[in-house]
Amino acid sequence: MTTTLHAIRVGLRRGGTELMLSLKSTQDLSFYILMALIALGYLYLRRDTIVEGTDLSFPTLAMPSLLGSLMVFGLVMGPAGQLAMDREDGTLLRAKAVPGGILGYVMGQIVTMSGSLVPMLLIVLLPGAFLFDDLMPSGGAGWIRLLWVMLLGIVAILPIGIIIGSLVPSLQKVNTWGLFPMMILAGISGIFYPIQALWGWLQGVAQAFPMYWMGLGMRSAFLPDEAASLELQESWQTGQMITVLSIWAILGLVLAPILLRRMARRQSGSSVGAAREQAAQWVR
Amino acid sequence: MEATQSEVAVDVRDLRMRYGDKDVLDGVSFTVKRGEVVTLLGPNGAGKTTTIEILEGFRLRSGGDVRVLDADPAHGDEAWRARTGVVLQSWRDHARWTPRQLLRLLGRYYLPYSTDEMVRPRDTEDLIRLVGLQDQADQKIRTLSGGQRRRLDVAVGIIGRPELLFLDEPTAGLDPHGKREFHELIHALVDLEDTTILLTTHDLAEAEKLADRILILAAGRIIADGSADALANEIEAKTEVRWTHKGKAHVHATSDATEYVRDLFRQHATGISNLEVRRASLEDTYIALVQKYESGYQTETPTALEEASR
Numbered sequence: 001m002t003t004t005l006h007a008i009r010v011g012l013r014r015g016g017t018e019l020m021l022s023l024k025s026t027q028d029l030s031f032y033i034l035m036a037l038i039a040l041g042y043l044y045l046r047r048d049t050i051v052e053g054t055d056l057s058f059p060t061l062a063m064p065s066l067l068g069s070l071m072v073f074g075l076v077m078g079p080a081g082q083l084a085m086d087r088e089d090g091t092l093l094r095a096k097a098v099p100g101g102i103l104g105y106v107m108g109q110i111v112t113m114s115g116s117l118v119p120m121l122l123i124v125l126l127p128g129a130f131l132f133d134d135l136m137p138s139g140g141a142g143w144i145r146l147l148w149v150m151l152l153g154i155v156a157i158l159p160i161g162i163i164i165g166s167l168v169p170s171l172q173k174v175n176t177w178g179l180f181p182m183m184i185l186a187g188i189s190g191i192f193y194p195i196q197a198l199w200g201w202l203q204g205v206a207q208a209f210p211m212y213w214m215g216l217g218m219r220s221a222f223l224p225d226e227a228a229s230l231e232l233q234e235s236w237q238t239g240q241m242i243t244v245l246s247i248w249a250i251l252g253l254v255l256a257p258i259l260l261r262r263m264a265r266r267q268s269g270s271s272v273g274a275a276r277e278q279a280a281q282w283v284r
Numbered sequence: 285m286e287a288t289q290s291e292v293a294v295d296v297r298d299l300r301m302r303y304g305d306k307d308v309l310d311g312v313s314f315t316v317k318r319g320e321v322v323t324l325l326g327p328n329g330a331g332k333t334t335t336i337e338i339l340e341g342f343r344l345r346s347g348g349d350v351r352v353l354d355a356d357p358a359h360g361d362e363a364w365r366a367r368t369g370v371v372l373q374s375w376r377d378h379a380r381w382t383p384r385q386l387l388r389l390l391g392r393y394y395l396p397y398s399t400d401e402m403v404r405p406r407d408t409e410d411l412i413r414l415v416g417l418q419d420q421a422d423q424k425i426r427t428l429s430g431g432q433r434r435r436l437d438v439a440v441g442i443i444g445r446p447e448l449l450f451l452d453e454p455t456a457g458l459d460p461h462g463k464r465e466f467h468e469l470i471h472a473l474v475d476l477e478d479t480t481i482l483l484t485t486h487d488l489a490e491a492e493k494l495a496d497r498i499l500i501l502a503a504g505r506i507i508a509d510g511s512a513d514a515l516a517n518e519i520e521a522k523t524e525v526r527w528t529h530k531g532k533a534h535v536h537a538t539s540d541a542t543e544y545v546r547d548l549f550r551q552h553a554t555g556i557s558n559l560e561v562r563r564a565s566l567e568d569t570y571i572a573l574v575q576k577y578e579s580g581y582q583t584e585t586p587t588a589l590e591e592a593s594r
Contacts, residue, residue, distance in 0.1 A: 003396045010392045021380045091377040097370040098393040099362040268342040276375050
């Protein structure tokens with residue numbers, strides 16, 4: 001038990017180092033900035049649009065949805081890409097070769113991936129607050145709501161990323177397995193336009209996935225209560241949100257360790273070597 | 285009971301590995317005693333990597349008994365893992381980290397496994413000095429040269445003061461200078477403490493330089509087992525005798541060169557010059573052995589399937 005706890009502690013430290021290295025990395029920072037520019041640019045172009053039936057501007061309404069979808073993208077694509085890469089480049093094998101290393105590695109991933117949400121969201125939110133009006137969680141209750149929605153989101157969505165990262169055959173396939181489904185979900189989950197614009201059955205599909213609920217949850221934290229009248233059922237549907245995200249969380253927490261362990265078991269020097277060969281061919 | 289068992293670090297009996305319908309390992313048996321440095325030598329595709337990965341606990345075997353530090357590596361727990369070291373061939377992992385950061389972090393994993401006799405992990409600064417990375421300790425790992433990287437790999441492998449260290453093709457891809465540096469590092473390790481080492485190579489000169497004992501693996505079996513000298517004797521080593529008689533060059537292969545030369549002089553009292561007696565080198569022995577086995581016991585050579593890392 002103490003050795004397990006120790007491995008977890010080393011893993012937390014690993015996550016801290018990774019996070020710090022990521023914040024110092026030009027590559028990661030420019031990725032965040034590029035994403036922020038696209039999101040803010042889109043909102044800025046439509047800054048004068050007032051949403052029908054309200055006195056709220058489009059950016060005010062769309063910003064929380066965007067933040068919700070960014071969270072989902074980050075929590076799925078982050079671990080999926082990182083796991084696929086760490087498997088190929090031997091990071092995971094290194095972890096396997098030291099006592100408690102795999103547990104530490106996973107803890108490190110959780111810290112890094114949850115932690116990198118902060119710069120990713122802040123870099124969109126802070127400039128947004130200066131550009132647009134009414135763009136902060138509504139009151140103390142709003143902030144508290146923001147916090148628990150984010151925490152629930154992490155628990156529900158991070159395992160999905162880990163599962164995709166454990167199953168995806170190679171780094172090159174991560175977009176097909178992760179990014180494309182995410183983009184489709186973003187398109188049907190009321191992120192960019194009201195979900196009511198879609199057919200009923202498609203609304204049903206969207207509501208089965210965390211993307212819709214994260215958008216809704218973030219709106220419920222940021223927007224005044226009157227804005228709930230724009231939603232389906234004219235309500236924030238807090239109960240349903242907790243239920244759906246909890247189901248995803250339970251599924252993920254059961255499946256992710258199993259698939260992760262299966263993947264780690266298959267790691268060996270020759271599998272890393274084979275990936276290296278493969279990558280050399282890609283370069284050529 | 286513990287005392288009698290722990291004399292042997294690795295005990296492999298009738299190890300088998302099958303991929304699909306192909307036997308990569310076909311009844312491999314050998315032991316490695318504590319403190320020994322043993323090389324698994326063989327041509328590409330002979331099953332060296334498969335063997336060492338089974339012993340490391342990274343790969344499950346199809347059959348046979350394997351004991352590594354008195355445990356089955358397929359079920360080795362974390363405490364067992366702490367007593368072994370694996371030198372991996374790094375490629376581009378931890379590119380943003382510095383050697384000092386990585387060694388500090390990986391060392392921490394060994395803290396719960398420290399005992400009075402065996403202080404784990406090794407001190408990071410000592411380790412950096414030991415592998416000669418003082419000048420690169422705070423550089424990003426991606427900026428290290430191939431040789432420096434390999435020395436970092438060794439540092440990671442020995443950070444927990446392993447009782448048994450595995451190295452799979454440690455010098456593949458190194459230039460001659462890098463190779464020599466690496467060999468010196470291994471010698472230093474062996475002299476410094478009584479680490480048991482099992483390494484694979486397809487480079488005969490390397491095997492000869494590093495190992496107390498050489499196991500030759502060909503076509504999925506151990507075909508020879510002994511010191512470099514013993515191996516050269518083991519195969520009925522023919523010695524080559526060359527001479528010139530009345531301006532004409534002659535070559536003759538014999539197993540008893542002394543007797544042959546005596547005869548030669550008896551027949552020709554004069555006129556013999558350029559006499560040269562050349563014993564089979566280890567390389568000749570090795571090539572002869574491998575050829576004999578690959579042609580005799582195997583109708584087709586094993587595929588390079590499991591040796592893709594070169």
